[in-house]
Amino acid sequence: MHPVIEVSGVRKTYGKTVAVEQASFEVNQGEIFGLIGPNGAGKTTTMECIEGIRKPDCGTITVLGLDPFRQVYKLQDRIGVQLQQAQLQKRIKVWEAVDLWASLYGKKAIDGRRLLAQLSLTDKRDAWFMNLSGGQKQRLFIALALINDPELVFLDELTTGLDPQARHAIWDLVRGIRERGKTVFLTTHLMEEAERLCDRVAIMEHGRIIDIDTPESLVRRHCPERTVVLDVSDPAAGDHFQMIPGVESVTCENMRFTIRGRGDDLVSEVIRCLSENRIRVTDFRTVLPNLEDVFLKLTGRSIRE
């Protein structure tokens, strides 16, 4: 695995506002890399610097071995871009947009008809852009980002404003891009999206990257707490639970016990305690922390604001 994007010490300001500060990270060939954080964290600015649309104030960026700002036209031939809140001409037809985009690149474009079929846009070929639904517009933008068969695809908040069904369909598409050996760089403020889709994520807040790793490692590192919730009929069970190694607190409400502790072994320790003491359980579930909790822990605030 070699990096296709290398970002080192990037800073970008707009007037007095610092949008990105000391951003450094690498994105490897063939992975889905997510930049996550709340709105206004600097994700889009970072992405646009990598795409060559904006020039960073300082720091260096290398994308596919190119300087994205100086060699922007060379780079654009090899990447695909989907921008946040982009629009097309109101009365351009779907097939015309695909046809136009296909003509812009130096190498031969992929089959537009097949691409539209893959994105379930075949019936909308002759529709005007202005008459498409939000999900259809988003799929068209994905089609335009893929038309030149890019080595690296940028997706900025691609499922914002879509219903859950459309969102799942688009996630499948993105996984499909990775399966063809391409690299995907995406931004999102949806933690669920990052957790389900990304191989690695970088958490960004106030223009700074706080941590980078796989979603699982981030959760394990920052939120080692585990919670087990179980319903039992024996009120004395609480005493046994207190004895489990790693347990930090046990609370009980209407015979429903909530056991909090840390360490990967907590769940198996709870199960062992139940079987050794022959405690009858009517319901059992574990609550695992997720990226949302990691974010809360790292920044002290919820990503949803």
Added chain:
Amino acid sequence: MLRGLWKLTWIEMKIFMREPLGAFGTIGVPVLIFVVLGRFASFRTGTPSPAVMGLSGADLPVLAALLISVSAVLSLVTIISIYREGGILKRLRATPLRPQTILSAHVIVKLLLTAATLGLMFLAGKRYFPPGAHVPWLSFTIALLISTWSVLSIGFLIASIVPTARFAQPIGAIVLYPIAFSGLFFHTSDLPPVLRAVARALPLTYAVRLLEGIWNGDGWFAHLGDVAALTVLFLLFTAISAKVFRWE
């Protein structure tokens, strides 16, 4: 370097035609004004109404031609600023498409429309001219295309920098008003020195002189200076606008 130009031009032409009001405003209005004015100043009856007594000979066709040219500029400025405001330019920016290509496509669309409007106008206005009158249609069309091209370069410059479509309107009007002292209604030599200097910097001044001359049967040689001036102004405005072009 101009990859995608023809496809973009063709698509923009189709998009323009799908916009009923846009097509009517650009093609219909100048033809309509010409027909209405032509009726008042009817050369056929031989008794032109006093209001348009001042307009004679070449003035009417030249005025109409300039209206075509100015409406092309207004439409260019409006379209580019709408594209900028709506994020369409930004989307195009993230492709290998270059600003020159986008502007060129729109200019070609406008020039084709200008030629089409002029053609319609000739058809509509034929009966207002005495039979057998010799009008150099072809040269006049070429002169108008050169003029429009040059005036469009001011449009470029405005289109390159106006932030929103709302700004485009008043700024477009600034392009429109200089018609007043471009020599169409009175000779530039009658103007006070300051306005005369302004007139010298405006493409419209040379456009009026060129169009009038060609209409009245002058040869191209007599107007090489005007064509040269229009070309220089075109190059100047285009060079500046390429520098200051804003995508968003």
